[in-house]
Amino acid sequence: xxxxxxxxxxxxxxxxxxxxxxxxxxxxxxxxxxxxxxxxxxxxxxxxxxxxxxxxxxxxxxxxxxxxxxxxxxxxxxxxxxxxxxxxxxxxxxxxxxxxxxxxxxxxxxxxxxxxxxxxxxxxxxxxxxxxxxxxxxxxxxxxxxxxxxxxxxxxxxxxxxxxxxxxxxxxxxxxxxxxxxxxxxxxxxxxxxxxxxxxxxxxxxxxxxxxxxxxxxxxxxxxxxxxxxxxxxxxxxxxxxxxxxxxxxxxxxxxxxxxxxxxxxxxxxxxxxxxxxxxxxxxxxxxxxxxxxxxxxxxxxxxxxxxxxxxxxxxxxxxxxxxxxxxxxxxxxxxxxxxxxxxxxxxxxxxxxxxxxxxxxxxxxxxxxxxxxxxxxxxxxxxxxxxxxxxxxxxxxxxxxxxxxxxxxxxxxxxxxxxxxxxxxxxxxxxxxxxxxxxxxxxxxxxxxxxxxxxxxxxxxxxxxxxxxxxxxxxxxxxxxxxxxxxxxxxxxxxxxxxxxxxxxxxxxxxxxxxxxxxxxxxxxxxxxxxxx
Amino acid sequence: xxxxxxxxxxxxxxxxxxxxxxxxxxxxxxxxxxxxxxxxxxxxxxxxxxxxxxxxxxxxxxxxxxxxxxxxxxxxxxxxxxxxxxxxxxxxxxxxxxxxxxxxxxxxxxxxxxxxxxxxxxxx
Numbered sequence: 001x002x003x004x005x006x007x008x009x010x011x012x013x014x015x016x017x018x019x020x021x022x023x024x025x026x027x028x029x030x031x032x033x034x035x036x037x038x039x040x041x042x043x044x045x046x047x048x049x050x051x052x053x054x055x056x057x058x059x060x061x062x063x064x065x066x067x068x069x070x071x072x073x074x075x076x077x078x079x080x081x082x083x084x085x086x087x088x089x090x091x092x093x094x095x096x097x098x099x100x101x102x103x104x105x106x107x108x109x110x111x112x113x114x115x116x117x118x119x120x121x122x123x124x125x126x127x128x129x130x131x132x133x134x135x136x137x138x139x140x141x142x143x144x145x146x147x148x149x150x151x152x153x154x155x156x157x158x159x160x161x162x163x164x165x166x167x168x169x170x171x172x173x174x175x176x177x178x179x180x181x182x183x184x185x186x187x188x189x190x191x192x193x194x195x196x197x198x199x200x201x202x203x204x205x206x207x208x209x210x211x212x213x214x215x216x217x218x219x220x221x222x223x224x225x226x227x228x229x230x231x232x233x234x235x236x237x238x239x240x241x242x243x244x245x246x247x248x249x250x251x252x253x254x255x256x257x258x259x260x261x262x263x264x265x266x267x268x269x270x271x272x273x274x275x276x277x278x279x280x281x282x283x284x285x286x287x288x289x290x291x292x293x294x295x296x297x298x299x300x301x302x303x304x305x306x307x308x309x310x311x312x313x314x315x316x317x318x319x320x321x322x323x324x325x326x327x328x329x330x331x332x333x334x335x336x337x338x339x340x341x342x343x344x345x346x347x348x349x350x351x352x353x354x355x356x357x358x359x360x361x362x363x364x365x366x367x368x369x370x371x372x373x374x375x376x377x378x379x380x381x382x383x384x385x386x387x388x389x390x391x392x393x394x395x396x397x398x399x400x401x402x403x404x405x406x407x408x409x410x411x412x413x414x415x416x417x418x419x420x421x422x423x424x425x426x427x428x429x430x431x432x433x434x435x436x437x438x439x440x441x442x443x444x445x446x447x448x449x450x451x452x453x454x455x456x457x458x459x460x461x462x463x464x465x466x467x468x469x470x471x472x473x474x475x476x477x478x479x480x481x482x483x484x485x486x487x488x489x490x491x492x493x494x495x496x497x498x499x500x501x502x503x504x505x506x507x508x509x510x511x512x513x514x515x516x517x518x519x520x521x522x523x524x525x526x527x528x529x530x531x532x533x534x
Numbered sequence: 535x536x537x538x539x540x541x542x543x544x545x546x547x548x549x550x551x552x553x554x555x556x557x558x559x560x561x562x563x564x565x566x567x568x569x570x571x572x573x574x575x576x577x578x579x580x581x582x583x584x585x586x587x588x589x590x591x592x593x594x595x596x597x598x599x600x601x602x603x604x605x606x607x608x609x610x611x612x613x614x615x616x617x618x619x620x621x622x623x624x625x626x627x628x629x630x631x632x633x634x635x636x637x638x639x640x641x642x643x644x645x646x647x648x649x650x651x652x653x654x655x656x657x658x
Contacts, residue, residue: 070615074594077622081590084626087633088579088586209611231605232597232615242598249594253587276637283630287623516563523571524644526562526651 003330004145007337011185012162015178015344019166022174030532032171032379033100033356037531039176039268045281048265050179051349052079052256052282053186053289054130055137055316055342056410061290062322063315065297067306069215069229071236072297074245076290078252083286085257087279092272093429093522094263099529101353102263102421103361106428108521109514110436113366118443120361122420123260125447126413127354128393130261131347133409135159135397137316138343143402144313145336152402159344160394166348167355167386171379172268175348182338182345187289189338193319194292196326197299211302218307229301240483248411251488255414258421261346261353270531296322347393354389355382412454415487419495420446427499429522432515434499435508442499449494453487456480562651571643578636586629593618 030036039047057079064072098104103119135156142155150158166174201208213228227234236245256262266275300309300318304325309318320339324332359381364372372378424442427434454460461480464473482490520526562568597604597615604615 070597070619073616073619074597077593077619078590081586081622081626084583084586084629087630088583205612206610213611228605228611230611230613230616231601233601236598242594245594245598246591249591253590273637273641276634280630280634283627287627291620291623514559517557517559520559520562520568523575524562524568524647524651526648 002146002149003333004336005149007333008142008146008340011337011341011344014181015162015166015174015341018177018181019170019174022170022177025173028532029100029376029378030529031173032382033352033360034264034267034529035171035173035176037268037270037529039278041269041274041277042281043176043180044265044269044274044278046183046285047176047179047268048262048278048282049285049289050183050186050345051261051265052286053183053342054346054410055134055141055339057289057293058186058190058296058342059137059141059316059319059339060410061293062296062300062319063309063317064235065229065293066300066304066309066318067315068235069212069227069298069301070232071234071245073294075248075252076293078249079256080283080287080290082252082254082256083279083283085253086262087276087283090257090263090425091266091275091279094425095266095269095272095275096525096528097518097522098267100264100267100360101357102258102260102425103357103365105518105522106424106439107365108518109428109434109511110439110508112370114436115439116361117366118440119421119424120357120366122416122443122447123357123361124354125451126258126260126416126421127350127357128389128396129409129416130259130413131350131354131389131393132396132400133413134343134347134350135393136400136402138340138347139397140316140402141336141339141343144317145333153398156394156397159347160390160397162344163347163351164386164390167351167390168383172264172352175345175352176265176268178345178348182341183285185338185341187285189335190289190292190296192331193299193323193326193335194295197295197303197322200299200303200326208298208302212298215301215306217305229298243489244484244486247484247486247489249488250492251411251414251418251486253418254422254492255416255418255488258417258425259413260357260417260421261349264353264356267529271528272525299326351386351389355385358382358385358389411459411486412450415450415454415491416447418488419450419491420444423492423495423499427496427503429518431503432512433503435503435506435511437506437508438499438501438503441502442495445498446491446495449491449498450487453482453484453491456482457485457487458483459485558651562647565647565650567643567647567650571640571647574643575640578633582629582633586626589625590622593622 025031061072061075064075094102094105097108103116106115106119138159139152139156142150143152166178212230214226215229216224216226219225236242269275269278296319300322304321309321312321320332320336323335359378363381364370364378420443423446424439428439458480460474461476461478462474463477463479604613606614608614608617
């Protein structure tokens with residue numbers, strides 16, 4: 001029997017065990033949506049890291065570094081530094097003033113129905129784009145590893161069903177523990193790979209960096225090229241490259257603090273102090289992981305080589321192929337199983353944040369005016385919406401197919417989070433004058449600007465030569481209207497501008513009166529949600 | 535468990551004392567202790583935020599607009615660009631550590647405010 005398959009099944013068995021255990025403790029809304037707020041700081045820190053280190057990090061960054069060297073490492077830097085925004089600005093006020101979603105914080109001073117409706121829409125948008133990217137990745141990975149046994153569609157369906165099972169039966173408690181198991185596996189695999197890479201270079205950094213400075217491969221025309229992979233500019237070339245790099249930085253630094261699946265994690269801990277400690281734990285893990293992408297990415301570039309990777313599954317297979325080159329098929333299977341576990345866990349985290357927002361913000365508060373008609377309805381609606389979210393994600397991932405360009409979906413998720421969610425959270429906490437009209441315009445403008453600019457960006461618009469066919473062809477065959485891949489540099493200021501203009505042209509005395517309440521709550525934790533007993 | 539049935543508004547420790555329009559929140563917000571807390575927080579958070587944003591964006595700006603300068607080899611084959619990128623991790627950790635230290639002070643200040651609000655002045 002295939003070793004990869006065995007390892008996949010072992011991981012699935014462990015996670016189903018966790019789900020069964022959690023399902024017996026998930027009674028009540030606080031238990032289902034926020035794991036009774038009893039997760040410890042270090043546990044939540046590991047879970048935040050687990051939620052964050054997606055397939056895009058593990059497979060994607062290793063791949064970008066393996067092909068484009070130093071520029072890929074810049075993703076790693078932004079992904080860690082972004083947590084300072086979470087730590088300094090967002091985590092504690094959110095925990096102090098909210099209950100289950102980011103909209104809770106907005107709803108204090110503003111009119112709950114319009115604000116929650118828009119916040120829920122942007123949460124669902126971010127989660128869905130992010131989720132589809134992960135599902136396509138999972139399908140492609142499983143197909144590559146178990147191609148003879150499982151098709152792409154079957155793999156996507158299996159991932160979809162598993163994530164529905166975790167979320168429907170296990171709620172936030174199961175999702176948290178699946179993240180923790182996955183994060184530990186991912187760290188262990190990455191440390192092992194890094195040590196093996198250094199062993200290959202006789203534990204000499206001189207030798208390692210020497211090899212990086214002369215990576216040899218063949219370009220599109222077949223000519224042999226020797227490049228210094230530590231040299232900046234292999235991916236971000238003039239004229240627009242530098243600007244795109246700054247735009248990407250903005251989307252990462254301000255987008256992470258608006259990602260719904262990260263924000264919901266801070267409601268699972270007892271208080272703001274624990275939320276703070278969990279961010280620090282997450283930063284230690286995430287930082288160490290991203291520093292080690294040096295070994296994964298440059299290791300793949302020097303030991304395996306871009307030529308070989310291109311012929312054996314492409315960029316995203318760089319890390320598993322590195323494992324195979326260093327320690328054979330069993331290690332290859334192990335690393336692939338970790339990649340699979342990573343995807344499953346992240347997809348589960350995204351699903352629970354999407355369903356929480358739908359049932360808590362949209363169903364209970366927008367449609368039913370903040371009153372649960374009967375006990376347990378909110379949780380029931382969340383469970384039902386997990387089925388719907390799962391089915392939609394399966395459907396779209398199958399329609400897009402295994403070769404879809406998913407990188408732009410992740411970029412889109414970060415851009416929407418940075419342009420729509422972050423401005424309204426920040427302004428609501430810090431600006432007394434801010435009001436409902438401002439929040440609704442801010443969310444709307446941020447959402448439209450980031451989606452619109454990506455639609456007309458080089459990710460989707462370009463003129464391909466006739467030799468390029470199928471999924472590699474750009475969706476719109478015309479010169480891109482917006483020159484940057486990442487819209488952040490324009491869409492984030494637009495989000496803030498929309499929120500400010502919307503506020504200034506309208507008048508809402510109550511939101512100003514109630515500012516003191518939010519100010520005191522978010523800064524002192526007075527009246528904050530307490531942990532509940534099981 | 536308890537809040538499964540309740541309306542999703544979070545428990546309010548005190549509502550407006552009949553008619554005056556001034557709530558517990560207003561009283562706390564205007565107290566000296568609270569203003570001290572806010573001032574102490576600002577004194578750390580504002581400079582720390584500005585510093586990390588400037589330090590971080592220096593990286594894409596330098597790498598993007600001065601690639602030659604950043605390609606200068608510093609130790610063996612290792613160039614300035616890589617070392618600067620690597621330094622970002624340690625600077626981020628350092629700021630996080632300093633923040634946690636400073637935040638212990640915030641916790642102390644807000645504990646006083648919490649105790650006062652919950653015991654005295656008609657909070658319950």
